Amino acid sequence: GKMATMKSLIGLINKIQRACTVLGDHGGEGMSLWEALPTVAVVGGQSSGKSSVLESVVGRDFLPRGSGIVTRRPLVLQLHKTEEGTTEYAEFLHAPKKKFADFAAVRKEIEDETDRITGKSKQISNIPIQLSIYSPNVVNLTLIDLPGLTKVAVEGQPDSIVQDIENMVRSYVEKPNCIILAISPANQDIATSDAIKLAREVDPTGERTFGVATKLDIMDKGTDCLDVLEGRSYRLQHPWVGIVNRSQADINKRVDMIAARRKEREYFETSPEYGHLASRMGSEYLAKLLSQHLETVIRQKIPSIVALINKSIDEINAELDRIGRPIAVDSGAQLYTILELCRAFDRVFKEHLD
Ligand code: GDP
Ligand code: NA
Ligand code: MG
Numbered sequence: 001g002k003m004a005t006m007k008s009l010i011g012l013i014n015k016i017q018r019a020c021t022v023l024g025d026h027g028g029e030g031m032s033l034w035e036a037l038p039t040v041a042v043v044g045g046q047s048s049g050k051s052s053v054l055e056s057v058v059g060r061d062f063l064p065r066g067s068g069i070v071t072r073r074p075l076v077l078q079l080h081k082t083e084e085g086t087t088e089y090a091e092f093l094h095a096p097k098k099k100f101a102d103f104a105a106v107r108k109e110i111e112d113e114t115d116r117i118t119g120k121s122k123q124i125s126n127i128p129i130q131l132s133i134y135s136p137n138v139v140n141l142t143l144i145d146l147p148g149l150t151k152v153a154v155e156g157q158p159d160s161i162v163q164d165i166e167n168m169v170r171s172y173v174e175k176p177n178c179i180i181l182a183i184s185p186a187n188q189d190i191a192t193s194d195a196i197k198l199a200r201e202v203d204p205t206g207e208r209t210f211g212v213a214t215k216l217d218i219m220d221k222g223t224d225c226l227d228v229l230e231g232r233s234y235r236l237q238h239p240w241v242g243i244v245n246r247s248q249a250d251i252n253k254r255v256d257m258i259a260a261r262r263k264e265r266e267y268f269e270t271s272p273e274y275g276h277l278a279s280r281m282g283s284e285y286l287a288k289l290l291s292q293h294l295e296t297v298i299r300q301k302i303p304s305i306v307a308l309i310n311k312s313i314d315e316i317n318a319e320l321d322r323i324g325r326p327i328a329v330d331s332g333a334q335l336y337t338i339l340e341l342c343r344a345f346d347r348v349f350k351e352h353l354d
Contacts, residue, residue, distance in 0.1 A: 009298060009345070013038070013305075014078045014132075014142055016341045038297045039076075039142045040290060041172045044183030044195040046148030049214035052245035053183055054145050056264075056283030057290065059137055061257050062090065062103040063145060064111050067248065069154075073114050074128040074172065075145040079138040086136055093130035106131070122156045126168050141287075141294060144172055149194040166198070174202045177301075179293065181286075185215040186225045186242070196234060206236040210293075212286065216274070217244045217267060224273040229281075241289065242274060242281045309342045316342070 042050040051063040051071055058079060064070045082088075090100040092109060100106045110129060117125045124147050146169050153161045173180050180203060182195035190196065190213070199209040211234060213225050227233040229240045244264045246255055255263075261284065268278040279285070298305075316339045 009302075010141075010294065011080060012341060012345045013298065014080060016345065038177045038179060038294055038301070039144055039172075039175075040179045040181060040294070041144040041146060041169075042181045042183055043146065043169055043173055043198055044148060045185070045188075045193070046150050048148060048183045048185045048195065049243070049245050050148060050181075050183050051145055053181065053212060053214065053243060053283070053286070054143055055257070056243065056245060056261070057141070057143065057287045058133065059257055059261075059287075060088075060103050060133070060135075062106040062110075062133075064107055064114075065251060069122050069124075069147065069150070071145055071147050072118050072122070072124045073147075074126070074168065075110065076128045076130045077143045077145065078130075078132045079141045079143070080132060080134045081138055082134050082136050084136045086134075088133070088135035088137065090131060090133045093132075122154060124161065124165060124168070126171075141290060146172060149198065169198065170202065173198065176208075177297075178208065179290070179297070180209045181212050181290075182209050183212050183214055184228075186213045186228070187215045187219050190225075190228050190234065206238070209236050210238050210286070210289070211236050211240040212243055213240060214243045214245055216242050218247070226273060229274070229277060238289070238293070239280060241286045242268070242277070243283055243286065244268075245283075306346065309345055313339060313342050313346075 042054055044050050046069060047067055051065045054077070055061060055063050055065070058077070063075070087101070090103065090106045091098065092100075092113070094113060095109070100109070110131070113129050114125075117127055128144075147165050149165055149169060150162055153159050158164075172178055180199045182193070182199040184190045184193035184195050196211070199206075203209045211228070213228055216225055219225065225242060229242050231240060234240075244267045246260045250260065261282075264282050265278075265284075268274050268281045271278070274281060320339070
C-alpha cells in the first residue's frame with residue numbers, strides 16, 4: 001500500500017544520503033542530492049538537553065551526555081526501521097564491518113572517534129561521525145546531533161570557538177531541507193534561547209522548526225511553561241512539545257530508557273499544569289510528530305527529488321564514463337552505489353504513481 005511505499009522511499013532516501021555523504025558534496029551546479037533530502041537537526045545551547053532529546057526520539061541509550069561540551073563533532077544518525085522480530089544493531093561508517101549490538105559500546109565508540117579527531121581537549125571538529133541504527137523499534141529518520149551554542153570560550157578553547165560552533169550549526173540548519181529541533185531549557189528564559197534565535201534567523205516563517213522545551217521538571221517553583229507550550233509566547237507553525245529527559249542524577253543512577261519514558265509519561269499525565277496537554281507532550285509524541293512531518297515533506301518533494309535524481313543519473317553516468325568502467329577505485333564504487341540507489345528510488349517512485 002501507500003504507507004509501505006512511503007516507508008521504502010524513506011529507507012532509500014536514508015541510503016542515498018549516506019552514500020552522498022561518503023562521497024562528499026561534489027560541488028557542481030545547483031543542489032546536490034544531499035541538500036535536497038530531508039534531515040532533522042537539534043540546535044540549542046550547551047547542556048540544553050539536545051543529546052538527551054535525540055536519545056529519547058530513538059528510544060535507546062547510546063549518546064554521550066552530560067554537563068559541559070560533550071558533543072564535539074556533528075553526529076549524523078540514520079534510523080532504519082527493520083522487520084518486527086529482527087535484532088537491533090548499530091554500525092559506524094568509519095568501521096563498516098563491525099556490528100554493534102551493545103549500545104554502551106556505541107557511546108564509547110562515539111567518544112573515542114570524537115577524541116581521534118579532536119584530541120581529548122575541548123576542541124571541536126566539523127567532520128561528522130556517521131552512525132546507522134537498524135531496529136524494529138525506530139521510525140525512519142536521519143537525525144543530526146550538534147555541539148551546543150556557547151557564549152564564551154572556556155579554558156583550553158580558542159576564542160574563535162563561539163563563532164566556530166555557530167558557523168558549524170548554521171551550515172546544517174540553513175539548508176532548506178533541514179527540519180530544526182530548537183531545544184530550549186524551560187528553566188531558563190526562552191526569550192534568550194539561542195535555539196529560537198538561530199532558528200528564526202534561518203527559518204523566519206517557522207515552517208521547518210519544531211520548538212522543544214526541555215527540563216520542565218526543574219523549573220522554579222510557581223512558574224510554568226504554558227504560555228510557550230500553548231503557542232502564546234513564541235508562535236511557530238508547528239506545536240511546541242514539552243519534554244522531561246533524565247536528570248544528571250538519573251544518568252548517574254543508570255535509569256534506563258524504558259523507565260525514563262514511563263516517568264516522563266507519568267509526569268505529564270499527573271501534572272496539574274500540563275495534564276490537559278499530556279497526549280501532545282513527551283518524547284514518544286515528538287518522534288511521531290517528526291516522522292509524520294518527514295513523510296509530508298517527502299511527498300511534497302517527490303517531483304523535485306526525482307528530477308534531481310534523473311539529472312544525477314546522467315551526471316553519475318558521465319562521471320563513470322570519465323573515470324572508466326569497470327570501477328576499480330573506491331570513489332568509483334561509491335558513485336556506482338549512488339547510481340544503483342537512484343535507480344531503485346526511481347523504480348519505487350514509479351510504482352507509487354501507478
Ligand atoms: P546537550 O549538551 O544539549 O546535548 O545536553 P545533554 O543531553 O548532554 O544534557 C545536559 C544535562 O542536562 C545532563 O546532565 C542531563 O541529564 C540534563 N538534562 C537534560 N534534559 C533534562 C530534563 O528534561 N530534565 C532534567 N532534570 N535534566 C535534564
Ligand atoms: Na552537554
Ligand atoms: Mg550533546
